[in-house]
Amino acid sequence: MSDLVTGDAVVLGLRPARLPSRALAIVLDLAVYVTVYVLLTVGLALATASLDPAAQAAVAVASFLLLLVGIPIAVETLSHGRSLGKLACGLRVVRDDGGPIRFRHALVRGALGVVELLLTFGTVAAIASLVSARGRRLGDVFAGTLVVRERVPGARVMPVPPPPPWLAGRFTQLDLSAVPDGLWLAIRQYLTRMNQLDPQVGAAMAARLADDLVGRTGAPPPAGVPAAAFLMAVVHERQSRDAARAFHTAAPASAAAVAPGTHPASVAPVAYAPPVAYAAPAPAPVPSAPVAPAAPVEVPHAGGFAPPA
Numbered sequence: 001m002s003d004l005v006t007g008d009a010v011v012l013g014l015r016p017a018r019l020p021s022r023a024l025a026i027v028l029d030l031a032v033y034v035t036v037y038v039l040l041t042v043g044l045a046l047a048t049a050s051l052d053p054a055a056q057a058a059v060a061v062a063s064f065l066l067l068l069v070g071i072p073i074a075v076e077t078l079s080h081g082r083s084l085g086k087l088a089c090g091l092r093v094v095r096d097d098g099g100p101i102r103f104r105h106a107l108v109r110g111a112l113g114v115v116e117l118l119l120t121f122g123t124v125a126a127i128a129s130l131v132s133a134r135g136r137r138l139g140d141v142f143a144g145t146l147v148v149r150e151r152v153p154g155a156r157v158m159p160v161p162p163p164p165p166w167l168a169g170r171f172t173q174l175d176l177s178a179v180p181d182g183l184w185l186a187i188r189q190y191l192t193r194m195n196q197l198d199p200q201v202g203a204a205m206a207a208r209l210a211d212d213l214v215g216r217t218g219a220p221p222p223a224g225v226p227a228a229a230f231l232m233a234v235v236h237e238r239q240s241r242d243a244a245r246a247f248h249t250a251a252p253a254s255a256a257a258v259a260p261g262t263h264p265a266s267v268a269p270v271a272y273a274p275p276v277a278y279a280a281p282a283p284a285p286v287p288s289a290p291v292a293p294a295a296p297v298e299v300p301h302a303g304g305f306a307p308p309a
Contacts (some may be wrong), residue, residue, distance in 0.1 A: 021125070
């Protein structure tokens with residue numbers, strides 16, 4: 001796996017193509033190009049039989065440059081790095097940042113490919129690909145490109161466990177705009193693997209993630225809500241909002257999340273208390289003496305969630 005970083009600081013997990021698959025793709029491409037070149041050379045030889053030897057040599061050089069150099073460059077440029085051989089092997093040429101190649105990238109790869117592949121019968125390209133950590137030949141190094149595998153087995157996506165029923169619709173008014181994508185990813189990874197972790201380690205991780213989430217939302221920590229259940233409910237709320245925006249529907253209200261046949265009043269969040277094993281948030285400080293009306297108290301960044309002792 002190669003961690004390619006785009007200009008937006010997004011890490012792309014791409015699989016660089018290795019020498020066997022690249023060699024097979026090159027052989028398929030060369031078989032097509034050489035076949036066309038031989039057929040065209042025979043046709044040009046018959047058509048230029050009446051010309052002088054200098055003209056015949058000029059036509060031969062032009063046909064060589066056109067078919068074995070120009071056509072591969074044009075094919076890679078128009079197909080964005082997917083020639084016939086690479087398409088058959090599930091490969092593609094991309095830039096170092098993961099984007100599609102352009103004409104200048106294909107031109108550099110094609111020009112150096114004449115030396116690497118044709119004049120040395122692929123020896124230089126094979127040695128460079130074996131030495132390179134990402135399997136790149138000299139044309140890829142100078143062009144700033146990389147051959148990657150497009151057809152890779154998809155990873156199984158584990159679903160996020162649903163929140164407890166007594167938390168349904170409790171966080172519909174929570175502001176999630178300031179929560180970064182990195183924190184969402186960390187929360188999702190924890191929730192999908194929480195059953196595989198040690199109970200103490202998982203509880204400490206859930207408390208830390210919940211404190212970070214509370215600090216980003218600017219809302220006080222919910223009283224008496226376990227950290228893991230809080231994370232489940234907030235992730236479920238975010239998924240509901242994303243689905244509502246995707247389908248241009250209104251965000252579901254708290255009553256809409258109630259099971260069919262159940263009265264909304266019977267599932268009020270305060271009617272159910274979590275197990276006593278989870279620590280409650282610290283009480284609000286009590287002033288020691290009467291003071292003048294103070295400014296609103298700022299919500300702390302973290303606190304309120306603690307792993308069990």
